[in-house]
Amino acid sequence: MKTRIAAVALVAAASLALSACAPSDSEPTVTGPGVTSPSDAELLESMTWHIDDNGLPALAFDVPAQVSGTAARFLTDGSGAAIEEGMLITVDYQAYQGSTGEVLYSTYEVGAGETITYGPDTMDTVLYDVLAGKHVGAELIYAFPDFQSGDALFLAVTVTSGTEVLERAAGEEVEPIAGLPVVTRDGSGKPSVSFEGATESAELVAQPVIQGEGDLVEVGDSVTVHYTGWLWDGEQFDSSWDRGAPATFRLADGALIDGWVQGLAGQAVGSQVLLVVPSDLGYGDAGTGSIPGGATLVFVVDILAAS
Numbered sequence: 001m002k003t004r005i006a007a008v009a010l011v012a013a014a015s016l017a018l019s020a021c022a023p024s025d026s027e028p029t030v031t032g033p034g035v036t037s038p039s040d041a042e043l044l045e046s047m048t049w050h051i052d053d054n055g056l057p058a059l060a061f062d063v064p065a066q067v068s069g070t071a072a073r074f075l076t077d078g079s080g081a082a083i084e085e086g087m088l089i090t091v092d093y094q095a096y097q098g099s100t101g102e103v104l105y106s107t108y109e110v111g112a113g114e115t116i117t118y119g120p121d122t123m124d125t126v127l128y129d130v131l132a133g134k135h136v137g138a139e140l141i142y143a144f145p146d147f148q149s150g151d152a153l154f155l156a157v158t159v160t161s162g163t164e165v166l167e168r169a170a171g172e173e174v175e176p177i178a179g180l181p182v183v184t185r186d187g188s189g190k191p192s193v194s195f196e197g198a199t200e201s202a203e204l205v206a207q208p209v210i211q212g213e214g215d216l217v218e219v220g221d222s223v224t225v226h227y228t229g230w231l232w233d234g235e236q237f238d239s240s241w242d243r244g245a246p247a248t249f250r251l252a253d254g255a256l257i258d259g260w261v262q263g264l265a266g267q268a269v270g271s272q273v274l275l276v277v278p279s280d281l282g283y284g285d286a287g288t289g290s291i292p293g294g295a296t297l298v299f300v301v302d303i304l305a306a307s
Contacts, residue, residue, distance in 0.1 A: 037068040044073035044141050049156060056108050057156045058094060059141065065098040066152045070126050071143045078137020081162045087118045088163040088224055088248070088305045093142075098152035113160055115222035115307060117248060136162045161307050165224050165246070169272035169302040171212040183209045183274055183300055189226070190241040191272070191300040195234055200296055205276035206263035209300070212270020217251060217306045219265050224248045226302040237290050246304055257282050259297070269306050275299040 043065060052058035083089060090113040095105040107113045116123050118131065127142070142155045168189030176182050181193040217223055226246045228239040240247045249256055251264055259277030267273050277297040279285065287293035 040067045040069065040071040040143070041073075043067065044071055044143060047073075047141055047154070049075055049139065049141065054108075056094060056106070057139065057158055059096055059154055059156045061096075061101065061154065063099060063101045065101075065154065067098075067143045067145055069145065070124065072126060072130055073141045074130065074134075075139045075141070078135040078139075078159060080136025080159075083118055083131050083134050083136065083138075083159070083162055084164075085119055086165050088115055088165050088222070088307055089118050089159060090115045090161040090163075090222070090307050091157050092160050093155045093157040096154045096156075098143075098154055104153070112220065112250075115248060117165065117224065117246075118162075121245075131159075134159075136160070163305045163307045165305040166270060166302075167304070168226065169210040169212060169270060169304075171210045171268075171270045171272075174207075174209050174211055176209070177207055180205065180207060180274060180276065181298055183272070188241075189302065190239075191228055191302075193230060193234075193274075193298060193300060195232070195298075200232055201276050202278050204259055204263055204278065204281055205274065206267070207274045208267065208271045209274050210270070210272035210302075212268040212272075212303060214269025214271075214303075215306060217264050217267050217269065217303060219251055219253075219261060221251050221306045222248060223251050223264065223303060224305040226304060228300055230298045231291065232296045232298065246302075251306075260299070260301075264301065264303065267303055269303050271303050273299075273301045273303065275301060 047059050047061040050058055050060060092107045092113040094103050094108065096102065097104050118128070120128050136159050138159045140157050142157050143152060145152045179199045181195050181198045184192050224246050226240050228236060228241055230236050251261055253261055257277065259275060259281035262281065263275045263277070264273065275298065277299065279294045279296060282295065282297045283291050285293040287295060291297070
């Protein structure tokens with residue numbers, strides 16, 4: 001039960017990652033799909049935000065507590081950067097079970113906040129609308145029903161960072177390295193590769209073809225990227241460019257193939273990186289989907305943001 005609800009909280013935080021705030025003496029802002037029950041607004045208004053014995057934002061409320069739909073109450077705005085369209089937002093929160101008041105999940109405990117791109121198509125629209133014009137550091141209460149358990153979750157949310165997301169790699173062009181696939185780009189920045197004269201490598205290759213000037217990516221970061229992947233025979237098997245939107249991943253073992261984790265760690269935001277990934281750092285002898293077992297993979301990755 002605890003594990004399942006915590007997983008729900010984790011997913012919800014990804015869709016809420018837009019937390020800003022209004023003055024605490026303002027009318028509570030509560031929205032959701034369709035018509036929100038006035039009782040939900042009254043419930044959130046009755047809750048108390050405080051700092052617990054561990055120095056973390058916490059909620060106090062009477063149990064059992066339930067909401068009929070998604071609801072939010074802003075408490076205070078932050079003094080950090082303005083939250084803008086396309087920005088990568090990170091939130092930290094503690095999630096409470098409505099029936100017991102128990103903390104079910106805490107990003108502070110696991111040491112990693114939840115990250116999402118601020119935009120109407122990438123997050124919960126309730127939070128998108130209410131975060132417009134707000135700033136990093138904003139605090140709010142966010143709640144939603146867990147229809148599987150019949151319970152509700154209440155989150156004490158703080159927007160902890162906001163990172164600008166590049167549209168494409170930006171930096172100094174790097175001279176091609178002999179024996180590696182050659183990368184070219186169209187006017188939008190979408191890459192292509194030529195394998196003529198390239199030598200297949202049994203070792204990982206992580207070669208910037210555009211050298212960015214941003215912060216260095218670290219293992220554990222949430223990274224936003226544009227990428228395209230090919231088999232060594234030149235067949236393309238995946239591309240965020242073709243989907244029309246960048247992708248955000250946690251750069252961590254188990255979340256991505258080893259070739260990505262090892263190859264992107266230490267690279268600068270703004271870089272475009274050519275990855276040649278041998279099968280033992282990719283999908284191994286089993287392969288996956290259209291990728292056959294034992295395949296060497298080639299990726300061109302634009303690192304657009306990291307946090």
